[in-house]
Amino acid sequence: xxxxxxxPRTPDRIVIENCAVATVDARDTEHPSGHVVVAGNRxxxxxxxxxxxxxxxxxxxxxxxxxLLTPGLVNTHHHFYQWLTRGLxxxxxxxxxxxxxxxxWARIDEEMVYAAARGxxxxxxxxxxxxxxxxxxxxxxxxxxxxxxxIRAAREMGxxxxxxxxxxxxxQSDGGLPPDFAVETTxxxxxxxxxxxxxxxxxxxxxxxxxxxxxCSPFSVSTELLREAALLARRKGVRLHTHGSxxxxxxxxxxxLFGMGPTDYFESTGWLGDDVWMAHCVHMNDTDIAAFARxxxxxxxxxxxxxxxAAGTARVxxxxxxxxxxxxxxxxxxxxxxxxxxxxxxxALLIHRLAGGPAALNVRQVLRLGTYGGAQVLGRAxxxxxxxxxxxxxxxxxxxxxxxxxxxxxxxxxxxLGAAAPVTLxxxxxxxxxxxxRLTTVDEDAVARAARDAARRLxxxAAGx
Numbered sequence: 001x002x003x004x005x006x007x008p009r010t011p012d013r014i015v016i017e018n019c020a021v022a023t024v025d026a027r028d029t030e031h032p033s034g035h036v037v038v039a040g041n042r043x044x045x046x047x048x049x050x051x052x053x054x055x056x057x058x059x060x061x062x063x064x065x066x067x068l069l070t071p072g073l074v075n076t077h078h079h080f081y082q083w084l085t086r087g088l089x090x091x092x093x094x095x096x097x098x099x100x101x102x103x104x105w106a107r108i109d110e111e112m113v114y115a116a117a118r119g120x121x122x123x124x125x126x127x128x129x130x131x132x133x134x135x136x137x138x139x140x141x142x143x144x145x146x147x148x149x150x151i152r153a154a155r156e157m158g159x160x161x162x163x164x165x166x167x168x169x170x171x172q173s174d175g176g177l178p179p180d181f182a183v184e185t186t187x188x189x190x191x192x193x194x195x196x197x198x199x200x201x202x203x204x205x206x207x208x209x210x211x212x213x214x215x216c217s218p219f220s221v222s223t224e225l226l227r228e229a230a231l232l233a234r235r236k237g238v239r240l241h242t243h244g245s246x247x248x249x250x251x252x253x254x255x256x257l258f259g260m261g262p263t264d265y266f267e268s269t270g271w272l273g274d275d276v277w278m279a280h281c282v283h284m285n286d287t288d289i290a291a292f293a294r295x296x297x298x299x300x301x302x303x304x305x306x307x308x309x310a311a312g313t314a315r316v317x318x319x320x321x322x323x324x325x326x327x328x329x330x331x332x333x334x335x336x337x338x339x340x341x342x343x344x345x346x347x348a349l350l351i352h353r354l355a356g357g358p359a360a361l362n363v364r365q366v367l368r369l370g371t372y373g374g375a376q377v378l379g380r381a382x383x384x385x386x387x388x389x390x391x392x393x394x395x396x397x398x399x400x401x402x403x404x405x406x407x408x409x410x411x412x413x414x415x416x417l418g419a420a421a422p423v424t425l426x427x428x429x430x431x432x433x434x435x436x437x438r439l440t441t442v443d444e445d446a447v448a449r450a451a452r453d454a455a456r457r458l459x460x461x462a463a464g465x
Contacts, residue, residue: 010057011040014430016397017050019064020411023387024071024372028364030412036069038393041206041430046387066401067424068411070367071386072130072394073341074374076300077241077279077329080134080150081108083116084455086337094247094309098177101334104462106182110144112454117153118442119451123339124330125159126439127420130394130428131374131384132159133300133329135241135279137166137216139192140182147196151209158433158441160207160394162378164214164241165196169225176220186225189215190232197236205383206392208429210238217243218262219253223269230270239379240271241300244278247311251283263288272297277377279329280305281319282312289315289322298325298377301369303347304338305331313355316348320365327374328366345370345416363416393430396423 017035022028023046035051037044045052082105089100108116117134124132134150147165154161167189170176176183184192193213201211213233215221226242233240245251245262254262263284266272274296281292281299292299301316319326328348333339345366352360375385384394400411404419415421426434433441 012059013044013055013057014038014060014062014393014427015051015055015058016062016064016069016395016425019067019069019397020400021046021069021387022364022367022412024368025386025388028368034069036387036395038395038427038430041393043387043389043391043393043395045389062397062425064397066399068398068400068415068421069387070396070398070415071371071384072396072426072428073128073370074131074327074378074385075124075129075133075330075341076277076298076327076374076377077302077331078120078132078134079136079332079334080117080120081105081113081136081138081146082332082334083119083339083451084108084112084458085334088334092309093249094311095177095249097309097335102178102182104458105138106140106179107458107461108138108140108143108146110146110149112458113146114149114153115450115454117150118157118447120333120339121153121157121159122439122442122444122447124341125157125426125433126423126437126444127340127342128396128398128423128426128434129341130160130396130426130433131162131378131380133162133164133378135164135166135214135216137168137214137220138178138182139167139184147200151200155208156442157439158428158431160384160428162210162212164212165193166214166216167193167225167229168216168220169222170220174222178220183220186222186228189225190228193229194232194236197238201236201238203237206429210378210380212239212241214241217246217250218258218265219250223258226266226269226271234275240273240276242266242271242278244281245283245288246280248283261288263291267291267295275379277325277327279331280311280314282306282314284315284319289318289324292319292324293322296325298327300329300377301326301348302329302331302336303344303351305329305335307347307351308335313351316352316369317356317360325373325376326369327377328370340420341370342415343420349416363410363413366416367412393427395427397425398422399424
């Protein structure tokens with residue numbers, strides 16, 4: 001007679017208690033002193049007071065006194081490779097900035113992208129990012145597996161990752177900005193994008209890796225590539241991403257070349273929908289905002305980058321009032337040298353109050369942008385972005401009892417308005433990736449050295465040495 005099957009294994013539990021808790025759920029529930037119990041890779045319970053008694057399988061208890069617990073931050077727009085070209089073209093608007101940097105970017109290779117991805121990811125994860133996104137669109141001929149290098153870096157870091165396979169098929173000879181040898185043919189870009197989806201995309205609830213389709217921008221790709229990419233993404237059931245309405249020059253470009261503004265052009269090519277999000281969306285009129293709201297198209301808001309290149313101030317309060325999904329983005333570190341997302345909470349609040357007054361945004365709205373809003377934009381609001389039972393265990397414990405925050409009574413205000421808060425603990429999928437302000441999965445100093453060496457090598461190659 002066969003032996004009965006063993007009983008199901010009790011999942012390991014982590015208990016975090018005695019901390020302020022901002023759940024960012026639909027009611028914005030907060031607990032001045034509460035707890036979260038993690039079982040395996042899921043949130044098991046959230047509530048006021050200490051954790052329930054009698055829990056089995058508890059492998060760790062964390063006393064969160066003096067801390068705030070929030071969902072992990074979700075980054076909705078980035079270009080990892082730019083970690084190697086920080087601090088350049090410091091005083092240039094977007095088009096001049098791109099013209100200055102494309103000749104250098106066009107010389108990246110797989111080893112450089114791996115080093116840059118590790119640097120970009122390390123900076124974000126150490127600052128509370130649990131879901132990272134990257135828009136990689138520069139694929140010089142013979143440069144190796146650049147997307148694979150990023151995926152390897154994210155897997156080693158232990159972060160949830162949503163890379164998008166970008167593309168450009170409009171080089172300088174076709175009126176675009178990048179050098180011809182840094183762009184692909186339309187057919188090659190589509191084939192490589194489909195291969196990336198087939199090789200890497202995991203649509204499961206617990207997924208650590210989701211692939212998106214991301215032609216770069218209306219001024220660097222053909223109309224054919226935009227249309228065919230949208231069809232490919234929908235055939236494969238993945239999301240679409242691009243840059244949109246970033247500058248006045250982009251709007252003029254679209255009107256001169258296509259006879260319409262960026263939003264109308266995107267709609268004409270199948271690029272509005274609840275499976276689409278666009279970075280920046282700075283220069284949008286009421287009709288554009290209404291179109292995004294009607295179609296469910298999302299926005300990745302990048303306040304520091306928009307300010308760095310003087311693109312303008314996006315109408316985020318109006319977008320939110322219209323019901324448009326909005327998350328936050330670091331953007332590439334050639335236009336946001338800090339490379340951190342938690343500083344974008346403060347910058348978003350301050351920039352929009354400058355533009356719209358003290359009621360434009362509040363601290364809880366920007367925390368939502370950085371967590372649940374990002375999850376919406378990436379199509380993962382059912383899985384991440386808030387602290388609720390059944391969701392994936394991506395969360396951050398921020399230390400707020402130190403010099404930088406101890407006199408701010410409201411913990412959410414302390415996180416958003418105060419200095420960058422230290423991260424005592426960051427869990428991704430139930431696994432600790434930051435402990436007491438240091439990464440646990442990689443050697444930060446080694447990452448910094450490798451990125452420095454790669455940046456110097458890229459600079460020498462770009463200079464012709």
